[in-house]
Amino acid sequence: MSGPLEPDLQADQRATLAGSLRELRRAAGLSGERLAARCAMSQAKISRIETGRTLPSVVDVEQIVKALDVPAEAADRLLSLARVANVGYTSWRSATRVGSWHRQREIKALQESSAVVRQFLPAIPSGILQTPEYARAALTSPVPGASDRDVEKMIDVRMGWKSNLADSGRAFKFVLTEQAVVWRRAPLEIMIGQLEHMADLSALDTVDLAVVPKEAAVFAAPLNVFVIYDERLVTVELFSGGVALRDPRDVAYHLELFAFFRARALEGGEATGFLRSAADDFRRERRTGK
Template sequence: MALEPDELAAASGNLGETLRELRRGAGLSGERLARRCSMSQSKISKIETGRLIPTLVDLDRLLTALEVSPEQAGPVLAKVRAANTEWQGKRELWRKGLETRQHELCFLETSATEAGYFLPTMVTGLLATPAYIRASLTHSPGDVSATVAKKIARQEVLREGPCSFTFLLTEQAVRWAILPPEGMAEQAARLVEVSRLERVRLGVIPLGAVLPRGPRNTFTVYDDRLATVEIFTGRLAFREPLDVGTYRELFAMYEEHALFGDQARERIRSWFEV
Protein backbone atom coordinates (compact mmCIF):
# COMPACT_ATOMS: atom_id res chain seq x y z
CA MET A 1 0.00 0.00 0.00
CA ALA A 2 1.41 3.41 -0.94
CA LEU A 3 1.49 6.33 1.46
CA GLU A 4 -0.18 9.64 0.66
CA PRO A 5 2.30 12.51 0.11
CA ASP A 6 1.69 14.12 3.52
CA GLU A 7 1.87 10.75 5.28
CA LEU A 8 5.03 9.90 3.35
CA ALA A 9 6.76 13.11 4.45
CA ALA A 10 5.76 12.62 8.08
CA ALA A 11 6.80 8.95 8.10
CA SER A 12 10.12 9.80 6.48
CA GLY A 13 10.91 12.48 9.06
CA ASN A 14 9.90 10.34 12.05
CA LEU A 15 11.86 7.37 10.76
CA GLY A 16 14.93 9.54 10.21
CA GLU A 17 14.74 10.97 13.72
CA THR A 18 14.42 7.50 15.21
CA LEU A 19 17.40 6.18 13.25
CA ARG A 20 19.46 9.21 14.29
CA GLU A 21 18.58 8.56 17.96
CA LEU A 22 19.57 4.90 17.60
CA ARG A 23 22.88 5.87 16.01
CA ARG A 24 23.68 8.34 18.77
CA GLY A 25 22.60 5.81 21.40
CA ALA A 26 25.09 3.37 19.89
CA GLY A 27 27.82 6.01 20.18
CA LEU A 28 28.44 6.09 16.43
CA SER A 29 29.13 9.02 14.17
CA GLY A 30 27.53 9.11 10.75
CA GLU A 31 30.91 8.31 9.25
CA ARG A 32 31.45 5.23 11.44
CA LEU A 33 27.94 3.96 10.73
CA ALA A 34 28.53 4.47 7.00
CA ARG A 35 31.64 2.28 7.18
CA ARG A 36 29.81 -0.39 9.16
CA CYS A 37 26.98 -0.79 6.68
CA SER A 38 28.89 0.01 3.45
CA MET A 39 26.74 3.04 2.74
CA SER A 40 27.75 6.60 1.94
CA GLN A 41 27.66 9.13 4.79
CA SER A 42 25.66 11.53 2.62
CA LYS A 43 22.96 8.88 2.11
CA ILE A 44 22.72 8.28 5.86
CA SER A 45 22.43 12.04 6.40
CA LYS A 46 19.57 12.27 3.90
CA ILE A 47 17.77 9.37 5.60
CA GLU A 48 18.19 10.87 9.07
CA THR A 49 16.93 14.28 7.95
CA GLY A 50 13.91 12.77 6.18
CA ARG A 51 15.03 13.75 2.68
CA LEU A 52 15.29 10.10 1.64
CA ILE A 53 13.20 7.08 2.64
CA PRO A 54 15.45 4.02 2.91
CA THR A 55 14.64 0.89 0.96
CA LEU A 56 13.88 -2.20 3.01
CA VAL A 57 17.34 -3.57 2.29
CA ASP A 58 18.92 -0.24 3.29
CA LEU A 59 16.88 -0.25 6.49
CA ASP A 60 18.01 -3.80 7.23
CA ARG A 61 21.64 -2.76 6.68
CA LEU A 62 21.25 0.17 9.10
CA LEU A 63 19.46 -1.81 11.81
CA THR A 64 21.99 -4.64 11.54
CA ALA A 65 24.96 -2.26 11.70
CA LEU A 66 23.38 -0.58 14.75
CA GLU A 67 22.84 -4.01 16.35
CA VAL A 68 19.18 -3.20 16.94
CA SER A 69 17.23 -5.93 18.75
CA PRO A 70 14.00 -7.31 17.26
CA GLU A 71 12.09 -5.50 20.02
CA GLN A 72 13.67 -2.19 19.02
CA ALA A 73 13.24 -2.88 15.30
CA GLY A 74 9.45 -3.27 15.52
CA PRO A 75 8.67 0.39 16.29
CA VAL A 76 11.24 1.51 13.72
CA LEU A 77 9.57 -0.51 10.98
CA ALA A 78 6.17 0.75 12.10
CA LYS A 79 7.25 4.32 11.27
CA VAL A 80 6.52 3.50 7.64
CA ARG A 81 3.50 1.34 6.91
CA ALA A 82 5.04 -0.13 3.76
CA ALA A 83 8.41 -0.82 5.37
CA ASN A 84 7.83 -4.55 5.84
CA THR A 85 7.41 -5.29 2.12
CA GLU A 86 9.22 -3.68 -0.76
CA TRP A 87 9.22 -3.99 -4.53
CA GLN A 88 12.26 -3.11 -6.63
CA GLY A 89 11.69 -3.17 -10.37
CA LYS A 90 14.35 -4.46 -12.73
CA ARG A 91 14.65 -1.10 -14.50
CA GLU A 92 15.18 0.65 -11.16
CA LEU A 93 17.96 -1.79 -10.33
CA TRP A 94 19.54 -1.14 -13.72
CA ARG A 95 19.24 2.61 -13.20
CA LYS A 96 21.03 2.43 -9.85
CA GLY A 97 23.71 0.25 -11.43
CA LEU A 98 24.27 -3.48 -11.11
CA GLU A 99 27.40 -2.78 -9.05
CA THR A 100 25.24 -1.13 -6.36
CA ARG A 101 23.22 -4.32 -6.11
CA GLN A 102 26.45 -6.26 -5.53
CA HIS A 103 27.33 -4.01 -2.57
CA GLU A 104 23.89 -4.67 -1.05
CA LEU A 105 24.23 -8.43 -1.47
CA CYS A 106 27.74 -8.41 -0.04
CA PHE A 107 26.49 -6.70 3.11
CA LEU A 108 23.58 -9.12 3.51
CA GLU A 109 25.89 -12.11 3.08
CA THR A 110 28.52 -10.87 5.51
CA SER A 111 26.06 -9.68 8.19
CA ALA A 112 24.00 -12.90 8.35
CA THR A 113 24.93 -16.01 10.33
CA GLU A 114 22.89 -18.33 8.09
CA ALA A 115 21.77 -17.78 4.51
CA GLY A 116 19.62 -20.15 2.47
CA TYR A 117 19.24 -19.95 -1.32
CA PHE A 118 16.48 -21.79 -3.16
CA LEU A 119 17.41 -21.94 -6.85
CA PRO A 120 14.78 -23.59 -9.07
CA THR A 121 15.87 -22.20 -12.43
CA MET A 122 19.54 -21.14 -12.59
CA VAL A 123 22.80 -21.16 -10.64
CA THR A 124 23.40 -18.10 -8.47
CA GLY A 125 26.49 -15.89 -8.84
CA LEU A 126 28.12 -17.18 -5.65
CA LEU A 127 28.35 -20.63 -7.26
CA ALA A 128 29.05 -19.61 -10.85
CA THR A 129 32.11 -19.62 -13.09
CA PRO A 130 33.12 -16.32 -14.74
CA ALA A 131 31.79 -17.57 -18.08
CA TYR A 132 28.44 -18.53 -16.53
CA ILE A 133 28.14 -15.15 -14.78
CA ARG A 134 28.81 -13.26 -18.00
CA ALA A 135 26.32 -15.37 -19.94
CA SER A 136 23.65 -14.78 -17.28
CA LEU A 137 24.02 -11.00 -17.75
CA THR A 138 23.58 -10.90 -21.53
CA HIS A 139 20.13 -9.29 -21.10
CA SER A 140 21.55 -6.45 -18.95
CA PRO A 141 22.25 -3.08 -20.56
CA GLY A 142 25.76 -1.68 -21.02
CA ASP A 143 29.16 -3.12 -20.18
CA VAL A 144 28.83 -5.74 -17.44
CA SER A 145 32.56 -6.34 -16.90
CA ALA A 146 32.60 -4.50 -13.54
CA THR A 147 29.57 -6.46 -12.35
CA VAL A 148 31.18 -9.77 -13.37
CA ALA A 149 34.31 -8.83 -11.41
CA LYS A 150 32.28 -7.90 -8.31
CA LYS A 151 30.29 -11.13 -8.47
CA ILE A 152 33.51 -13.12 -8.60
CA ALA A 153 34.96 -11.11 -5.69
CA ARG A 154 31.79 -11.79 -3.66
CA GLN A 155 32.47 -15.52 -3.84
CA GLU A 156 35.18 -15.11 -1.18
CA VAL A 157 32.37 -14.84 1.38
CA LEU A 158 31.97 -18.62 1.03
CA ARG A 159 35.45 -19.06 2.53
CA GLU A 160 35.69 -16.10 4.88
CA GLY A 161 33.33 -14.52 7.39
CA PRO A 162 30.76 -15.72 9.92
CA CYS A 163 27.97 -16.86 7.59
CA SER A 164 27.07 -20.47 6.80
CA PHE A 165 25.41 -21.10 3.42
CA THR A 166 22.89 -23.67 2.24
CA PHE A 167 22.14 -23.82 -1.49
CA LEU A 168 19.24 -25.88 -2.83
CA LEU A 169 19.26 -26.34 -6.61
CA THR A 170 16.74 -28.23 -8.70
CA GLU A 171 18.05 -30.45 -11.47
CA GLN A 172 16.71 -27.91 -13.94
CA ALA A 173 18.77 -25.14 -12.33
CA VAL A 174 21.95 -27.18 -12.59
CA ARG A 175 21.35 -28.34 -16.17
CA TRP A 176 19.76 -25.23 -17.73
CA ALA A 177 22.22 -24.55 -20.55
CA ILE A 178 23.21 -20.92 -20.92
CA LEU A 179 26.66 -22.01 -22.16
CA PRO A 180 27.92 -24.60 -24.67
CA PRO A 181 28.48 -28.14 -23.28
CA GLU A 182 32.10 -27.52 -22.26
CA GLY A 183 31.13 -24.39 -20.36
CA MET A 184 28.32 -26.19 -18.55
CA ALA A 185 30.71 -29.03 -17.66
CA GLU A 186 33.05 -26.45 -16.08
CA GLN A 187 30.10 -25.01 -14.18
CA ALA A 188 29.18 -28.47 -12.89
CA ALA A 189 32.77 -28.99 -11.73
CA ARG A 190 32.55 -25.64 -9.93
CA LEU A 191 29.45 -26.85 -8.03
CA VAL A 192 31.26 -30.02 -6.98
CA GLU A 193 34.22 -27.94 -5.79
CA VAL A 194 32.12 -25.47 -3.79
CA SER A 195 30.12 -28.30 -2.19
CA ARG A 196 33.29 -29.34 -0.34
CA LEU A 197 33.79 -25.98 1.40
CA GLU A 198 33.50 -26.09 5.17
CA ARG A 199 30.70 -23.57 5.54
CA VAL A 200 28.69 -24.60 2.48
CA ARG A 201 25.90 -27.18 2.20
CA LEU A 202 24.91 -27.73 -1.42
CA GLY A 203 21.89 -29.84 -2.17
CA VAL A 204 20.26 -30.89 -5.44
CA ILE A 205 16.63 -31.89 -5.99
CA PRO A 206 16.41 -34.34 -8.93
CA LEU A 207 13.53 -34.39 -11.36
CA GLY A 208 11.06 -37.00 -10.20
CA ALA A 209 11.33 -36.08 -6.53
CA VAL A 210 7.80 -35.91 -5.12
CA LEU A 211 7.29 -32.41 -3.74
CA PRO A 212 4.16 -31.06 -2.02
CA ARG A 213 4.80 -27.52 -3.29
CA GLY A 214 5.94 -26.53 -6.77
CA PRO A 215 9.17 -24.47 -7.10
CA ARG A 216 7.72 -21.12 -8.20
CA ASN A 217 10.45 -18.56 -7.56
CA THR A 218 14.06 -18.08 -6.63
CA PHE A 219 14.25 -16.86 -3.03
CA THR A 220 16.83 -16.24 -0.32
CA VAL A 221 16.42 -16.14 3.45
CA TYR A 222 18.88 -14.33 5.72
CA ASP A 223 18.58 -15.68 9.28
CA ASP A 224 15.01 -14.99 10.43
CA ARG A 225 15.09 -11.29 9.58
CA LEU A 226 14.80 -10.95 5.80
CA ALA A 227 13.60 -12.81 2.72
CA THR A 228 14.05 -11.73 -0.90
CA VAL A 229 12.16 -13.15 -3.87
CA GLU A 230 13.18 -12.70 -7.51
CA ILE A 231 10.91 -12.68 -10.55
CA PHE A 232 11.50 -11.61 -14.15
CA THR A 233 10.61 -7.96 -13.64
CA GLY A 234 12.22 -7.29 -10.28
CA ARG A 235 12.66 -8.29 -6.66
CA LEU A 236 10.47 -8.39 -3.56
CA ALA A 237 11.91 -8.04 -0.07
CA PHE A 238 10.09 -9.01 3.14
CA ARG A 239 10.85 -8.29 6.77
CA GLU A 240 7.43 -9.08 8.22
CA PRO A 241 8.05 -12.10 10.54
CA LEU A 242 5.10 -14.08 9.14
CA ASP A 243 6.36 -13.64 5.56
CA VAL A 244 9.95 -14.49 6.47
CA GLY A 245 8.71 -17.47 8.46
CA THR A 246 6.76 -18.76 5.47
CA TYR A 247 9.86 -18.73 3.28
CA ARG A 248 11.91 -20.42 5.99
CA GLU A 249 9.28 -23.17 6.20
CA LEU A 250 9.32 -23.59 2.41
CA PHE A 251 13.11 -23.78 2.45
CA ALA A 252 13.05 -26.47 5.15
CA MET A 253 10.51 -28.48 3.15
CA TYR A 254 12.61 -28.39 -0.03
CA GLU A 255 15.73 -29.18 2.01
CA GLU A 256 14.14 -32.44 3.16
CA HIS A 257 13.90 -33.59 -0.48
CA ALA A 258 17.45 -32.66 -1.53
CA LEU A 259 20.53 -34.82 -1.93
CA PHE A 260 23.66 -33.57 -0.16
CA GLY A 261 27.34 -34.52 0.12
CA ASP A 262 28.61 -37.40 -1.99
CA GLN A 263 25.09 -38.17 -3.26
CA ALA A 264 24.75 -34.63 -4.63
CA ARG A 265 28.23 -34.67 -6.17
CA GLU A 266 27.62 -38.03 -7.82
CA ARG A 267 24.32 -36.84 -9.26
CA ILE A 268 25.87 -33.65 -10.66
CA ARG A 269 28.70 -35.64 -12.24
CA SER A 270 26.21 -38.04 -13.82
CA TRP A 271 24.41 -35.14 -15.46
CA PHE A 272 27.60 -33.84 -17.08
CA GLU A 273 29.99 -36.77 -16.94
CA VAL A 274 32.56 -34.73 -14.95
Protein backbone atom coordinates in the same frame (compact mmCIF):
# COMPACT_ATOMS: atom_id res chain seq x y z
CA MET B 1 1.52 -10.29 1.80
CA SER B 2 0.77 -6.86 0.38
CA GLY B 3 1.77 -6.15 -3.18
CA PRO B 4 5.07 -4.38 -3.95
CA LEU B 5 5.24 -0.62 -4.01
CA GLU B 6 7.27 1.78 -6.10
CA PRO B 7 10.02 3.58 -4.11
CA ASP B 8 8.26 6.97 -3.74
CA LEU B 9 5.10 5.35 -2.38
CA GLN B 10 7.17 3.19 -0.03
CA ALA B 11 8.76 6.34 1.41
CA ASP B 12 5.32 7.92 1.90
CA GLN B 13 4.06 4.85 3.74
CA ARG B 14 7.09 4.81 6.05
CA ALA B 15 6.79 8.53 6.78
CA THR B 16 3.08 8.15 7.55
CA LEU B 17 3.81 5.28 9.93
CA ALA B 18 6.52 7.23 11.77
CA GLY B 19 4.36 10.33 12.11
CA SER B 20 1.32 8.38 13.29
CA LEU B 21 3.26 6.61 16.02
CA ARG B 22 4.78 9.89 17.18
CA GLU B 23 1.39 11.63 17.37
CA LEU B 24 -0.20 8.72 19.26
CA ARG B 25 2.54 8.83 21.88
CA ARG B 26 2.09 12.57 22.33
CA ALA B 27 -1.68 12.18 22.55
CA ALA B 28 -1.18 9.61 25.29
CA GLY B 29 0.95 12.10 27.24
CA LEU B 30 3.96 9.81 27.32
CA SER B 31 7.59 10.75 26.87
CA GLY B 32 9.73 8.68 24.54
CA GLU B 33 11.55 7.33 27.57
CA ARG B 34 8.35 6.13 29.30
CA LEU B 35 7.06 4.52 26.10
CA ALA B 36 10.40 2.79 25.61
CA ALA B 37 10.16 1.33 29.12
CA ARG B 38 6.66 0.00 28.44
CA CYS B 39 7.80 -1.61 25.18
CA ALA B 40 11.11 -2.98 26.52
CA MET B 41 12.91 -0.92 23.88
CA SER B 42 15.59 1.73 24.16
CA GLN B 43 14.57 5.38 24.09
CA ALA B 44 16.97 5.83 21.18
CA LYS B 45 15.09 3.21 19.15
CA ILE B 46 11.74 4.89 19.83
CA SER B 47 13.27 8.17 18.67
CA ARG B 48 14.65 6.61 15.47
CA ILE B 49 11.26 5.01 14.71
CA GLU B 50 9.37 8.28 15.24
CA THR B 51 11.75 10.29 13.07
CA GLY B 52 11.72 7.69 10.30
CA ARG B 53 15.39 6.80 10.66
CA THR B 54 14.52 3.21 11.66
CA LEU B 55 11.75 1.19 10.00
CA PRO B 56 9.85 -0.62 12.78
CA SER B 57 8.99 -4.27 12.27
CA VAL B 58 5.38 -5.39 12.57
CA VAL B 59 6.27 -6.78 16.01
CA ASP B 60 7.67 -3.38 17.04
CA VAL B 61 4.42 -1.69 16.03
CA GLU B 62 2.38 -4.33 17.85
CA GLN B 63 4.32 -3.60 21.03
CA ILE B 64 3.92 0.17 20.67
CA VAL B 65 0.17 0.19 19.98
CA LYS B 66 -0.37 -2.20 22.89
CA ALA B 67 1.68 0.02 25.23
CA LEU B 68 -0.31 3.07 24.08
CA ASP B 69 -3.64 1.23 24.40
CA VAL B 70 -4.55 2.23 20.84
CA PRO B 71 -8.17 1.38 19.86
CA ALA B 72 -8.49 -1.78 17.78
CA GLU B 73 -9.46 -0.07 14.50
CA ALA B 74 -6.55 2.37 14.64
CA ALA B 75 -4.16 -0.39 15.70
CA ASP B 76 -5.21 -2.54 12.73
CA ARG B 77 -4.60 0.39 10.37
CA LEU B 78 -1.10 0.94 11.76
CA LEU B 79 -0.25 -2.76 11.58
CA SER B 80 -1.39 -2.86 7.95
CA LEU B 81 0.79 0.18 7.28
CA ALA B 82 3.74 -1.56 8.96
CA ARG B 83 3.30 -4.67 6.82
CA VAL B 84 3.28 -2.59 3.64
CA ALA B 85 6.26 -0.50 4.77
CA ASN B 86 8.25 -3.67 5.44
CA VAL B 87 7.94 -4.77 1.82
CA GLY B 88 10.54 -3.08 -0.37
CA TYR B 89 10.40 -3.27 -4.16
CA THR B 90 13.08 -2.35 -6.68
CA SER B 91 12.44 -2.68 -10.40
CA TRP B 92 15.21 -3.94 -12.67
CA ARG B 93 14.70 -0.77 -14.72
CA SER B 94 15.65 1.31 -11.69
CA ALA B 95 18.69 -0.89 -11.03
CA THR B 96 19.82 -0.54 -14.63
CA ARG B 97 19.62 3.25 -14.50
CA VAL B 98 22.13 3.44 -11.62
CA GLY B 99 24.24 0.51 -12.84
CA SER B 100 23.29 -3.12 -12.19
CA TRP B 101 26.71 -3.85 -10.73
CA HIS B 102 25.87 -1.63 -7.74
CA ARG B 103 23.21 -4.19 -6.80
CA GLN B 104 25.89 -6.89 -6.87
CA ARG B 105 27.88 -4.91 -4.28
CA GLU B 106 24.79 -4.63 -2.08
CA ILE B 107 24.40 -8.41 -2.17
CA LYS B 108 28.02 -8.87 -1.11
CA ALA B 109 27.42 -6.52 1.83
CA LEU B 110 24.32 -8.49 2.85
CA GLN B 111 26.32 -11.72 2.75
CA GLU B 112 29.06 -10.19 4.88
CA SER B 113 26.54 -9.02 7.48
CA SER B 114 24.93 -12.47 7.82
CA ALA B 115 26.02 -15.60 9.66
CA VAL B 116 23.69 -17.90 7.66
CA VAL B 117 22.56 -17.33 4.08
CA ARG B 118 19.94 -19.68 2.63
CA GLN B 119 19.27 -19.62 -1.12
CA PHE B 120 16.44 -21.38 -2.95
CA LEU B 121 17.35 -21.62 -6.63
CA PRO B 122 14.66 -23.17 -8.87
CA ALA B 123 15.98 -21.84 -12.19
CA ILE B 124 19.68 -20.90 -12.04
CA PRO B 125 22.67 -21.34 -9.71
CA SER B 126 23.41 -18.35 -7.49
CA GLY B 127 26.06 -15.88 -8.63
CA ILE B 128 28.31 -16.98 -5.76
CA LEU B 129 28.31 -20.51 -7.26
CA GLN B 130 29.02 -19.42 -10.84
CA THR B 131 32.19 -19.59 -12.91
CA PRO B 132 33.10 -16.39 -14.79
CA GLU B 133 32.21 -18.02 -18.12
CA TYR B 134 28.80 -19.19 -16.88
CA ALA B 135 28.12 -15.80 -15.26
CA ARG B 136 28.90 -14.05 -18.54
CA ALA B 137 26.45 -16.28 -20.42
CA ALA B 138 23.77 -15.84 -17.75
CA LEU B 139 24.15 -12.05 -17.50
CA THR B 140 24.28 -11.31 -21.23
CA SER B 141 20.75 -10.53 -22.32
CA PRO B 142 19.50 -12.09 -25.56
CA VAL B 143 17.86 -8.71 -26.17
CA PRO B 144 20.50 -5.93 -26.38
CA GLY B 145 20.01 -3.24 -23.78
CA ALA B 146 21.66 -0.70 -21.54
CA SER B 147 22.52 -3.31 -18.90
CA ASP B 148 24.91 -5.05 -21.32
CA ARG B 149 27.59 -2.49 -20.55
CA ASP B 150 27.56 -3.62 -16.89
CA VAL B 151 28.20 -7.31 -17.54
CA GLU B 152 31.96 -7.35 -16.97
CA LYS B 153 31.66 -5.16 -13.85
CA MET B 154 28.94 -7.47 -12.53
CA ILE B 155 31.11 -10.53 -13.15
CA ASP B 156 34.03 -8.94 -11.28
CA VAL B 157 31.83 -8.21 -8.27
CA ARG B 158 30.27 -11.70 -8.33
CA MET B 159 33.67 -13.33 -8.33
CA GLY B 160 34.47 -11.21 -5.28
CA TRP B 161 31.53 -12.79 -3.45
CA LYS B 162 33.44 -16.08 -3.33
CA SER B 163 35.72 -14.77 -0.58
CA ASN B 164 32.71 -15.06 1.74
CA LEU B 165 32.64 -18.84 1.13
CA ALA B 166 36.08 -19.09 2.72
CA ASP B 167 34.92 -17.38 5.93
CA SER B 168 34.59 -20.11 8.57
CA GLY B 169 32.23 -17.86 10.54
CA ARG B 170 29.52 -18.12 7.87
CA ALA B 171 27.27 -20.85 6.51
CA PHE B 172 25.82 -20.90 2.99
CA LYS B 173 22.91 -23.26 2.36
CA PHE B 174 21.75 -23.82 -1.22
CA VAL B 175 18.77 -25.76 -2.53
CA LEU B 176 18.72 -26.07 -6.32
CA THR B 177 16.25 -27.91 -8.51
CA GLU B 178 17.54 -30.28 -11.17
CA GLN B 179 16.30 -27.77 -13.75
CA ALA B 180 18.58 -25.09 -12.28
CA VAL B 181 21.51 -27.49 -12.53
CA VAL B 182 21.08 -28.72 -16.11
CA TRP B 183 19.24 -25.89 -17.89
CA ARG B 184 21.34 -25.17 -21.02
CA ARG B 185 22.28 -21.54 -20.43
CA ALA B 186 25.68 -21.82 -22.12
CA PRO B 187 27.68 -24.00 -24.53
CA LEU B 188 28.49 -27.53 -23.34
CA GLU B 189 32.06 -26.76 -22.33
CA ILE B 190 30.89 -23.97 -20.04
CA MET B 191 28.10 -26.13 -18.59
CA ILE B 192 30.61 -28.87 -17.76
CA GLY B 193 32.91 -26.39 -16.04
CA GLN B 194 29.99 -24.91 -14.08
CA LEU B 195 28.84 -28.32 -12.82
CA GLU B 196 32.33 -29.37 -11.79
CA HIS B 197 32.83 -26.02 -10.07
CA MET B 198 29.66 -26.48 -7.98
CA ALA B 199 30.70 -30.03 -7.12
CA ASP B 200 34.06 -28.72 -5.88
CA LEU B 201 32.39 -25.96 -3.83
CA SER B 202 30.05 -28.48 -2.20
CA ALA B 203 33.07 -29.95 -0.40
CA LEU B 204 33.71 -26.68 1.50
CA ASP B 205 32.86 -26.70 5.20
CA THR B 206 30.89 -23.47 4.79
CA VAL B 207 28.72 -24.83 1.95
CA ASP B 208 25.64 -27.05 2.25
CA LEU B 209 24.47 -27.72 -1.31
CA ALA B 210 21.37 -29.82 -2.03
CA VAL B 211 19.63 -30.71 -5.31
CA VAL B 212 15.95 -31.60 -5.74
CA PRO B 213 15.86 -34.24 -8.53
CA LYS B 214 13.00 -34.19 -11.01
CA GLU B 215 11.75 -37.61 -9.82
CA ALA B 216 11.26 -36.34 -6.25
CA ALA B 217 7.64 -36.12 -5.11
CA VAL B 218 7.23 -32.41 -4.49
CA PHE B 219 3.64 -31.24 -4.26
CA ALA B 220 4.47 -27.54 -4.35
CA ALA B 221 5.48 -25.16 -7.12
CA PRO B 222 9.04 -23.73 -6.97
CA LEU B 223 7.89 -20.30 -8.12
CA ASN B 224 10.66 -17.84 -7.23
CA VAL B 225 14.31 -17.49 -6.39
CA PHE B 226 14.57 -16.31 -2.79
CA VAL B 227 17.40 -15.68 -0.34
CA ILE B 228 17.09 -15.59 3.47
CA TYR B 229 19.68 -13.60 5.40
CA ASP B 230 19.83 -15.02 8.94
CA GLU B 231 16.24 -14.73 10.15
CA ARG B 232 15.81 -11.02 9.47
CA LEU B 233 15.41 -10.46 5.72
CA VAL B 234 14.17 -12.27 2.62
CA THR B 235 14.80 -11.11 -0.94
CA VAL B 236 12.62 -12.52 -3.72
CA GLU B 237 13.40 -12.20 -7.43
CA LEU B 238 10.61 -11.46 -9.89
CA PHE B 239 10.70 -10.97 -13.66
CA SER B 240 10.21 -7.22 -13.16
CA GLY B 241 12.41 -6.65 -10.11
CA GLY B 242 13.14 -7.71 -6.56
CA VAL B 243 11.14 -7.62 -3.32
CA ALA B 244 12.63 -7.33 0.17
CA LEU B 245 10.56 -8.76 3.05
CA ARG B 246 11.28 -7.88 6.68
CA ASP B 247 8.07 -8.88 8.44
CA PRO B 248 8.99 -11.77 10.81
CA ARG B 249 5.99 -13.74 9.55
CA ASP B 250 7.17 -13.48 5.93
CA VAL B 251 10.66 -14.53 7.00
CA ALA B 252 9.28 -17.50 8.98
CA TYR B 253 7.17 -18.57 6.00
CA HIS B 254 10.17 -18.61 3.68
CA LEU B 255 12.21 -20.54 6.25
CA GLU B 256 9.46 -23.18 6.21
CA LEU B 257 9.48 -23.22 2.39
CA PHE B 258 13.24 -23.65 2.33
CA ALA B 259 13.03 -26.54 4.83
CA PHE B 260 10.24 -28.16 2.78
CA PHE B 261 12.27 -28.29 -0.43
CA ARG B 262 15.49 -29.11 1.45
CA ALA B 263 13.85 -32.22 2.95
CA ARG B 264 13.16 -33.56 -0.57
CA ALA B 265 16.63 -32.91 -1.97
CA LEU B 266 19.78 -34.95 -2.45
CA GLU B 267 22.44 -33.79 -0.02
CA GLY B 268 26.09 -34.30 0.83
CA GLY B 269 27.86 -36.87 -1.29
CA GLU B 270 24.67 -37.68 -3.21
CA ALA B 271 24.31 -34.06 -4.33
CA THR B 272 27.99 -33.87 -5.31
CA GLY B 273 27.64 -37.14 -7.23
CA PHE B 274 24.57 -35.81 -9.01
CA LEU B 275 26.50 -32.72 -10.17
CA ARG B 276 29.45 -34.77 -11.46
CA SER B 277 27.08 -37.20 -13.19
CA ALA B 278 25.35 -34.30 -14.95
CA ALA B 279 28.78 -33.04 -16.06
CA ASP B 280 29.56 -36.51 -17.44
CA ASP B 281 26.26 -36.50 -19.36
CA PHE B 282 27.27 -33.24 -21.04
CA ARG B 283 30.72 -34.67 -21.81
CA ARG B 284 29.11 -37.66 -23.56
CA GLU B 285 26.86 -35.31 -25.49
CA ARG B 286 29.86 -33.23 -26.53
CA ARG B 287 31.74 -36.34 -27.60
CA THR B 288 28.92 -38.02 -29.52
CA GLY B 289 27.04 -34.95 -30.68
CA LYS B 290 23.82 -36.38 -29.22
